[in-house]
Amino acid sequence: MIQLKNIERYYRSGLQKSWVLRDINLNIKQGEFLTIMGPSGSGKSTLLNIIGMLDQPNNGEYMFLDEPVHKFRESRLTELHKNYIGFVFQAYHLIDELTVYENIETPLLYRGIKSKERKSLVADVLDRFNIVAKKDLFPSQLSGGQQQLVGVARAVIGKPKLLLADEPTGNLHTSQGEIIMDLFKELHKDGMTIIQVTHNERNAQYGTRMIGLEDGFVRSDVAV
Amino acid sequence: MLLNNLKISWRRLWLDKTTSSIHIFSLALGIASCLLISAWIFQQFQVDSFHEKEDRLFQVWENQYYSDGTILSVRATPGPLKKVLEEEMPNVAKAVRTTWEIEKEFRKEQHTATTYGIYADDGFFQVFTFPLSEGDANTALSKPDHIVISQKMADQLFPDETAVGQSVEIINEQSYTVTGVMKNIPKASTLYFDYVLPFKKFESENEWLLGWQNNGPNTWVLLKKGTLLTDVENKLTTLIKKDSRQKNTELFLQSIKDRYLYTNYENGQYAGGGRIEKVRLFGVIALLIFLISCINFISLTTARVSKRAKEVGIRKVIGANKRALVGQFFTEAILISFLALLIGTSLLLFILPYFNTYTNSSIVISMYSQETWIGLTSVFLLTILIAGSYPSFVLSSFGPLTAITNRFKQKTSQGLLRNILVVGQFTVAIALIAGTWVVFQQIQFLQQKEIGFNQQQLLYIPIKSPELAQKYPVLKEDLLKIPSVQSVSACNQKLNDIRYNTSGITWKGMPPEEDHLFTTIGANFDFVKTTGLSLKEGRDFSIAHRADSMNVIINEAAAKLMGMDAPIGESLYFGEEPAQIIGLVKDFHMYSLKYEITPAVLYVDPDLSYVYVQVATDDIPNTLANLEQTFNSYQSNFPFDYQFADEKYSQYYQSERFTSQIAILFSILALLLCGLGVLGLTIFSLERRLKEIGIRKVLGASAGQIVGLFSKNILQMVGLAFFIATPIAYYFSQQWLEDFAYRIEITWWVFPVVGLGVLLFALLTISLHSLKAAVASPISSLRKE
Known part of the structure; x- marks a missing residue:
C-alpha cells in the first residue's frame, strides 16, 4: 500500500541543515497496524505527516496505492488525502464552533455526499461509538476521552483505507486511552490499515508491527 | 453545504x-x-432630467468681451435672437424665450394668490416637458390674453370648478383667460413657476426687447434630431455678429442636462x-x-x-x-x-x-x-x-x-498590510476633520465679516403697488413718525444683492477704446445714513439739494478705476449726461464674499422697488407691526412683506453651510469608525498577548507600562497618518477656499491640534480595554498554558 524510498526531510537554519528524517525506506501493506516509536524529536510525527500528505519530503519517493505522491501537486494531494486517509490528533483538534454531530459530518460535506446518506452515516458512527446522547454538545462540553472519541469518529466516517494517529492517547487518562485503543483494534480487525505514533509501550502492543525511530533513522523494525 | x-x-x-x-x-x-x-x-x-427632449434642448449663453480683458458669461440674450435663430438656422427646430420669474398677484372673485411665474413664447410646452392636465398645449399661449396656471394655483383660485375657459385678473394689470392647467412643477426642476403668460404680451410692454443692444430674456433652442452641436455653435457666432447686431459677443449652447450641475x-x-x-x-x-x-x-x-x-x-x-x-x-x-x-x-x-x-x-x-x-x-x-x-x-x-x-x-506582510490600512483610515479621518475645521472657520468668517454697511438693522420692504412709488415722500414721513424707525430711504434693489450694471459710464481722461463695467445702484435721499455705509468724503443724497437727481456717490473701487484721488466735485457721464460726484463711500460688499468688490455708482432713482428702513433693534415685533400698519394704509391690496438685510446675506452661504454640515457629519463618522477599528484590533492583540502581559506583570511591569505597550504601535500609526493627512487636507482646503474672493488664511495650528485630538481619542479607546487586562491578575492568564 505504501512504499517509501530514501525519504529525507530537513529544515534549513542558516547554512546548516537540521535533519529530521534520513534515508527512510519503508513498505507498509494493506491491513497492517503499524506503531512508530521513538524518543522526542526522533522524527515520528514528521514521518506520519509525510505519509498523511500534510508534509512533503525534500528527497525520496513516496508511492501510495501505486501512485507517485512525490510528483503530485497540492490539489491532487488534497483529493487523495480526502478520499483515503483519516487523521487522529493528540489534541483532538475538533472545531470548537461545531457540535459533535456537525464535526463528524464535516468530512462528508467536503466529499459532496448527499444529505440523506450523510445522516445515516453519521447516525451509524454515533451509534457505534456510543455517543448518540452527546451529538448536540459542543467540544468544550465534553471530557478529553469523549472528544477523542469524536475525533476518531470523524476520522473514520469516510471509511478511509488508512488511519493515521499521532499520540491519540497522549492527553488521556489510562482508562480513556484504553477505550480508544480498543476501538483501533476493532477498526483494524475490520480491515483498516492503521499507523500510530506513540511513546507508550502498552499501546504498541495493540499493533502488528513496530518500528523504532532515532535521530531520523529507522533503528528497528519488528513484528509484534 | x-x-x-x-x-x-x-x-x-x-x-x-x-x-x-x-x-x-x-x-x-x-x-x-x-x-x-x-x-x-x-x-x-x-x-431637469424629466424633459423628454433633453438631448436636443439647449439654452443660449452669451460671452461678453470687455476691453479690460474680462469675459462675462450670461444667460441673458437679446430679444430678437429667437426669430433670427428660427429663420437663419436650419438646424433649429424651435426657439423659445422665457423671462426671469416675476411675482404677480392674482384675483378671482374672493380668491387671491401671490406667486412667481414667467412669460414664455408660444411653443414653450412643446419644447419643455411640463404636461398640461387640462387645455391644449399647442394653443395655450397663442393669444396675448392667454394664461396657463399650475394645479396649485388652480386649486387656490378655482377651488371647486374647472379653471380652463375662466378669466382671472392680475391686480393692477388686466384679466386673462385660463387656457391650460399644468401639473405642478417637479421639485427636480431648475425652472420654477406657477403661471405662464405669452411672451408677446411682455414684448408689447417692453419695447427695449425689440433692439439688439439690450439683453434680457433667456433663449432656448430645440435642435433637430441628429444635429451636431459644433455645427450649430460655429454658426451662432456668425449670426450674432452679422449686420453688427451685437459686437464683442459670442453665443454658445448649454444642454439643459448640464444646466444644474455645470454652471x-x-x-x-x-x-x-x-x-x-x-x-x-x-x-x-x-x-x-x-x-x-x-x-x-x-x-x-x-x-x-x-x-x-x-x-x-x-x-x-x-x-x-x-x-x-x-x-x-x-x-x-x-x-x-x-x-x-x-x-x-x-x-x-x-x-x-x-x-x-x-x-x-x-x-x-x-x-x-x-x-x-x-x-x-x-x-x-x-x-x-x-x-x-x-x-x-x-x-x-x-x-x-x-x-x-x-x-x-x-506573516509580517499581513501585519504590514493591516498597519497600512489603519494608517489609511486615520489619514482620512485627520484630513476630513482638519478640512471640516477650515470650512467651519471660513463660514464663521463669512458671517462675521464687516461687509461695509449695517445689515442687522436694515429692512428691505418691497413696494408692490405703482401708486405707492409716487406717494413715497409722504410714506417716508409717516414711517419716520414710528419711534423705533431711525432713518428711511429707498432703492431699486437689495443692497447685498445688486444686479444692475452698465458699461455706458465714461469720465474725462478715459481712453476712448476702453469700456468698463460699473455696478449701478438706484438709491434715494438719506441712503448712506439709512444703510450705514461709511462715507469717506463728501455727503449723502439729501432732499435739501435739489440738484441731487443729477449727482452721484461712488465707492473707492470706482474712484480707483477712474484714477481720481479727490473725486468730490469731479464729473462722470451716463452716455452724454454729466453727473457730479458728491460723495465717496468706503468699499462694501454687494454680493456674496465669493466675488470681488466692483466699481459702483449710486444715483438718485425715481424708480423705487424697495423701501429701506433703519430700525432700532430693541422691540422688533412691535416695530414690524407698526410698519405693517403704515404700509397697509398705502397699499391695502398687497400683503406686507419684509426682509432683514442680514437674512438675505446669510442665504448666500446655504450651500457652504450644507457642505460644512455634511463635512461635520462625515468627520464624526470617520472618527467613530476609526475608533471601532482600533477597539477591535486592541481586543485581539490583547487576546494574543495575554501570556506576554502575564509574564511582564510577574516581572514587575506596572499597569501604565502595559497600556503603553499597546499604545506604542497606534501612536506611530496616527503620527504617520498625521504627516500624510496634513498636506492633503491643506491642499484641498485651499482649493475650496479659492472659491471665495475674501477668505481666511489657513492657520497652521489646526493640523497639529486635530492630529493630537485624534491621537488622544485613539489612546483613550485603547486604554479603555487594555487597562482591564493590565490590572487583571497575571496568574489566570499564565495558568492556561
Whole structure:
C-alpha cells in the first residue's frame, strides 16, 4: 500500500541543515497496524505527516496505492488525502464552533455526499461509538476521552483505507486511552490499515508491527 | 453545504458578540453613509432630467468681451435672437424665450394668490416637458390674453370648478383667460413657476426687447434630431455678429442636462466645477467612509487569523480544498454584509428625516423604486467584494500543518498590510476633520465679516403697488413718525444683492477704446445714513439739494478705476449726461464674499422697488407691526412683506453651510469608525498577548507600562497618518477656499491640534480595554498554558 524510498526531510537554519528524517525506506501493506516509536524529536510525527500528505519530503519517493505522491501537486494531494486517509490528533483538534454531530459530518460535506446518506452515516458512527446522547454538545462540553472519541469518529466516517494517529492517547487518562485503543483494534480487525505514533509501550502492543525511530533513522523494525 | 456554511457563520457571529457587533456596526455605518450620499447624488443628477427632449434642448449663453480683458458669461440674450435663430438656422427646430420669474398677484372673485411665474413664447410646452392636465398645449399661449396656471394655483383660485375657459385678473394689470392647467412643477426642476403668460404680451410692454443692444430674456433652442452641436455653435457666432447686431459677443449652447450641475463659467469658458464639484467631493468622501468601514472589516478579520488558523488546518486535514474554504469565508462575509446592509438601511431610513431637516435638503428614498434596489444591491455586492475577498483568500491559504501544530505565525506582510490600512483610515479621518475645521472657520468668517454697511438693522420692504412709488415722500414721513424707525430711504434693489450694471459710464481722461463695467445702484435721499455705509468724503443724497437727481456717490473701487484721488466735485457721464460726484463711500460688499468688490455708482432713482428702513433693534415685533400698519394704509391690496438685510446675506452661504454640515457629519463618522477599528484590533492583540502581559506583570511591569505597550504601535500609526493627512487636507482646503474672493488664511495650528485630538481619542479607546487586562491578575492568564 505504501512504499517509501530514501525519504529525507530537513529544515534549513542558516547554512546548516537540521535533519529530521534520513534515508527512510519503508513498505507498509494493506491491513497492517503499524506503531512508530521513538524518543522526542526522533522524527515520528514528521514521518506520519509525510505519509498523511500534510508534509512533503525534500528527497525520496513516496508511492501510495501505486501512485507517485512525490510528483503530485497540492490539489491532487488534497483529493487523495480526502478520499483515503483519516487523521487522529493528540489534541483532538475538533472545531470548537461545531457540535459533535456537525464535526463528524464535516468530512462528508467536503466529499459532496448527499444529505440523506450523510445522516445515516453519521447516525451509524454515533451509534457505534456510543455517543448518540452527546451529538448536540459542543467540544468544550465534553471530557478529553469523549472528544477523542469524536475525533476518531470523524476520522473514520469516510471509511478511509488508512488511519493515521499521532499520540491519540497522549492527553488521556489510562482508562480513556484504553477505550480508544480498543476501538483501533476493532477498526483494524475490520480491515483498516492503521499507523500510530506513540511513546507508550502498552499501546504498541495493540499493533502488528513496530518500528523504532532515532535521530531520523529507522533503528528497528519488528513484528509484534 | 451552503446551509451548513450559513449555520456555522451565524454561530460564530453569535459566539463572539463584541467583535461581531463591531464588524457589523462599522460596516452598517459605512453602508448607510454610502447610500445616503448615493441618494443625494442621484437626486442631483435627476434635476431637469424629466424633459423628454433633453438631448436636443439647449439654452443660449452669451460671452461678453470687455476691453479690460474680462469675459462675462450670461444667460441673458437679446430679444430678437429667437426669430433670427428660427429663420437663419436650419438646424433649429424651435426657439423659445422665457423671462426671469416675476411675482404677480392674482384675483378671482374672493380668491387671491401671490406667486412667481414667467412669460414664455408660444411653443414653450412643446419644447419643455411640463404636461398640461387640462387645455391644449399647442394653443395655450397663442393669444396675448392667454394664461396657463399650475394645479396649485388652480386649486387656490378655482377651488371647486374647472379653471380652463375662466378669466382671472392680475391686480393692477388686466384679466386673462385660463387656457391650460399644468401639473405642478417637479421639485427636480431648475425652472420654477406657477403661471405662464405669452411672451408677446411682455414684448408689447417692453419695447427695449425689440433692439439688439439690450439683453434680457433667456433663449432656448430645440435642435433637430441628429444635429451636431459644433455645427450649430460655429454658426451662432456668425449670426450674432452679422449686420453688427451685437459686437464683442459670442453665443454658445448649454444642454439643459448640464444646466444644474455645470454652471461655473469663467472668462468665457466652462471652468470646471459648479455644483458638480460638490457632487464629486461628497462622492469621494462617502466612498472613503465606506472604505474605512471595509478596512475595519478586513483588518479585524485578518487579526483574527491566528484564532481561525487552527480551524482552517483541521478542515484541510479532513478534506476541505481551498475552494470550499473560500466559500465558507465568503458566506461569512455575505452574512455579515447582509446584516450590515439591513441595519445600515434601517439606520438610514431612521436618520433621513433628521438629516433632511438638519441640512435643509429633501432626499427621498423609496423602497418601491427600482433605483433604490439597484443602489442597495450594488452597495451589497461592493461590500462583499471588498470586505470578503481579501480575508477569504488569506485565511484559506494556510498549509494544514503549520496551522494545526500551532507553529503558525502571522506573516509580517499581513501585519504590514493591516498597519497600512489603519494608517489609511486615520489619514482620512485627520484630513476630513482638519478640512471640516477650515470650512467651519471660513463660514464663521463669512458671517462675521464687516461687509461695509449695517445689515442687522436694515429692512428691505418691497413696494408692490405703482401708486405707492409716487406717494413715497409722504410714506417716508409717516414711517419716520414710528419711534423705533431711525432713518428711511429707498432703492431699486437689495443692497447685498445688486444686479444692475452698465458699461455706458465714461469720465474725462478715459481712453476712448476702453469700456468698463460699473455696478449701478438706484438709491434715494438719506441712503448712506439709512444703510450705514461709511462715507469717506463728501455727503449723502439729501432732499435739501435739489440738484441731487443729477449727482452721484461712488465707492473707492470706482474712484480707483477712474484714477481720481479727490473725486468730490469731479464729473462722470451716463452716455452724454454729466453727473457730479458728491460723495465717496468706503468699499462694501454687494454680493456674496465669493466675488470681488466692483466699481459702483449710486444715483438718485425715481424708480423705487424697495423701501429701506433703519430700525432700532430693541422691540422688533412691535416695530414690524407698526410698519405693517403704515404700509397697509398705502397699499391695502398687497400683503406686507419684509426682509432683514442680514437674512438675505446669510442665504448666500446655504450651500457652504450644507457642505460644512455634511463635512461635520462625515468627520464624526470617520472618527467613530476609526475608533471601532482600533477597539477591535486592541481586543485581539490583547487576546494574543495575554501570556506576554502575564509574564511582564510577574516581572514587575506596572499597569501604565502595559497600556503603553499597546499604545506604542497606534501612536506611530496616527503620527504617520498625521504627516500624510496634513498636506492633503491643506491642499484641498485651499482649493475650496479659492472659491471665495475674501477668505481666511489657513492657520497652521489646526493640523497639529486635530492630529493630537485624534491621537488622544485613539489612546483613550485603547486604554479603555487594555487597562482591564493590565490590572487583571497575571496568574489566570499564565495558568492556561
